[in-house]
Amino acid sequence: MNGFNRLVMLIIALLLLVVPVLLLLVGLGVISSQLANTYTGYQSAASSIGSFSLSGLPNTARIIAGVVSALVALIALILIFREVTPGRRPAKQVTLNRESGKETKITAKGVRSLAAGAAREAGGASPRVSLASRKKAYKVNCRINVPESSSYTGVAERARDKIRQVLDNQSVPVREVEVTVEGADSGSES
Known part of the structure; x- marks a missing residue:
């Protein structure tokens, strides 16, 4: 608007x-x-x-x-x-493929699930993903916990790269990926 x-x-x-x-x-x-x-x-x-x-x-x-x-x-x-209210509301869905008969769309919930799975795969625990969109491209903000024995910066960088890779592989338009480490994981979640 x-x-x-x-x-x-x-x-x-x-x-x-x-x-x-x-x-x-x-x-x-x-x-x-x-x-x-x-x-x-x-x-x-x-x-x-x-x-x-x-x-x-x-x-x-x-x-x-x-x-x-x-x-x-x-x-x-x-x-x-x-x-x-401040901040941008994410687009409810984005069209990935616009070819006639092959249209593919993904919802914001689907993008959040992909990003959370990628963060877990990179070693982050309890990922919480929020999205903002501008000009049909997402800004992904992911907050994770990191196991105490791991390098916070190493896990954050791997999570950022993995999120971008997974979303790019699915042709999701991504403008920016930001990963924030909130603290050490107590080991209750894997």
């Missing part, structure tokens, strides 16, 4: 968050309609919501208004966090 689309989504999400909250605050009497008019500049809208009071409604209507407002605010927060 390009920058303009992200900006539009953020504006929509903020409006979905601010408008119901403002209406609830004015309806509950926390903010006066004159104060809302000062900041919004909409006299007719401020006066109409100023005459509206949630306390005059039956209990079920107040509960429904609160639930609907909470759901709209929750949707807005989800949209905001989806757009603002």
